[in-house]
Amino acid sequence: MKRTATARSLDGLVAAGALAPERAAALGRVADRYAIAVTPYLLDRLEGAEPDSPLARQYLPSSAELEVTPEERADPIGDAAWSPVKGIVHRYPDRVLLKALHACPVYCRFCFRREMVGPGGDALDADELAAALDYIRQRNDIWEVIMTGGDPLMLSPRRLGEIVSALDAMPHVGVIRFHTRVPVADPERISADLLSALKVSDSAVWVAVHCNHPDELTEETTAALAKLADAGIPLVSQSVLLRGVNDDAAVLEALFRRLVRARVKPYYLHHGDLAPGTAHFRTGLDEGRELVKRLRGRVSGLCQPAYVLDIPGGHGKAPVGPDCLSGDADAGYVVEDYRGVRHAYPPVTEKL
Numbered sequence: 001m002k003r004t005a006t007a008r009s010l011d012g013l014v015a016a017g018a019l020a021p022e023r024a025a026a027l028g029r030v031a032d033r034y035a036i037a038v039t040p041y042l043l044d045r046l047e048g049a050e051p052d053s054p055l056a057r058q059y060l061p062s063s064a065e066l067e068v069t070p071e072e073r074a075d076p077i078g079d080a081a082w083s084p085v086k087g088i089v090h091r092y093p094d095r096v097l098l099k100a101l102h103a104c105p106v107y108c109r110f111c112f113r114r115e116m117v118g119p120g121g122d123a124l125d126a127d128e129l130a131a132a133l134d135y136i137r138q139r140n141d142i143w144e145v146i147m148t149g150g151d152p153l154m155l156s157p158r159r160l161g162e163i164v165s166a167l168d169a170m171p172h173v174g175v176i177r178f179h180t181r182v183p184v185a186d187p188e189r190i191s192a193d194l195l196s197a198l199k200v201s202d203s204a205v206w207v208a209v210h211c212n213h214p215d216e217l218t219e220e221t222t223a224a225l226a227k228l229a230d231a232g233i234p235l236v237s238q239s240v241l242l243r244g245v246n247d248d249a250a251v252l253e254a255l256f257r258r259l260v261r262a263r264v265k266p267y268y269l270h271h272g273d274l275a276p277g278t279a280h281f282r283t284g285l286d287e288g289r290e291l292v293k294r295l296r297g298r299v300s301g302l303c304q305p306a307y308v309l310d311i312p313g314g315h316g317k318a319p320v321g322p323d324c325l326s327g328d329a330d331a332g333y334v335v336e337d338y339r340g341v342r343h344a345y346p347p348v349t350e351k352l
């Protein structure tokens with residue numbers, strides 16, 4: 001029997017066979033606090049899954065979410081301070097986030113916007129959307145519009161098409177970028193109608209797909225990505241470094257190889273944000289740097305994302321990957337190769 005409904009409660013997860021009833025009984029407070037949603041497609045994969053499997057850890061609620069540490073905050077990356085009108089976050093001069101919708105196909109347990117997304121978070125109404133588009137239209141220095149949310153590919157193709165056309169018609173907007181979990185969470189949604197809604201005549205549309213584990217790149221997901229790539233849309237990925245899911249060099253290697261094989265360039269590996277109740281997912285920065293360093297020797301440059309930290313307080317993202325270069329121009333540089341061997345630069349020349 002093909003499932004048709006998204007599970008939005010503990011009972012729904014139990015009925016789908018994704019969560020054992022005795023585990024569900026202990027999770028009432030988690031369900032009261034944070035939204036639950038798992039698509040039919042992912043329920044098929046979660047049925048009977050071990051609670052600590054990479055998919056279960058990402059999508060099924062856990063009592064660890066009730067532990068909020070002092071440094072965690074509702075707005076971990078400080079979006080609120082940079083929001084001039086509803087639905088817009090304008091932190092960098094040349095680009096804005098446009099959040100037309102707060103709903104996602106799934107609610108990831110580690111989400112950095114977990115206090116903003118969900119059934120309580122509403123979409124922009126027609127006037128609010130018009131005001132957000134006006135904000136972009138009136139500012140010539142906005143070159144890139146990043147559609148995020150929520151998940152922008154949850155909009156109906158008709159509404160999506162209207163927004164894309166409005167942005168495409170603004171001469172200063174060069175790039176419309178979508179951040180989405182749809183290919184991973186609900187690949188059937190990448191339909192012919194959706195692809196035609198993403199057609200532009202002037203700007204470039206890019207899609208950044210959110211994917212954290214090689215098990216998420218199933219045949220269905222890979223086929224959905226192929227449809228986007230065949231439509232001429234360049235694809236990049238973003239992943240979050242998650243303890244117990246992908247904090248392992250072999251897992252990251254498999255993930256990035258599969259992404260590149262699916263014509264997706266790994267873009268960012270995010271260090272876990274300080275979202276409430278997500279401490280069990282966070283690694284140390286030193287662990288992240290060590291993992292990324294190990295990848296350097298294992299996979300090609302195409303498979304290397306930038307390891308980034310979104311600085312709490314709204315200061316933007318900073319690359320925090322390992323440094324291969326030390327020293328300075330006067331004293332001379334030392335550069336480390338992929339095996340960890342250090343070399344002087346420029347090379348020391350032997351005196352005769």
Ligand SMILES: *Cc1c(COP(=O)(O)O)cnc(C)c1O
Nearest residue numbers: 089090091092095096097146317
């Ligand atoms: C992450 C982010 C962007 C995009 O940053 P890139 O480095 O261009 O991917 C833009 N605006 C805001 C507010 C962001 O948080």
Ligand code: SF4
Nearest residue numbers: 104107108111150181
């Ligand atoms: S899809 Fe993205 S925004 Fe939505 S819950 Fe998952 S991490 Fe958060």
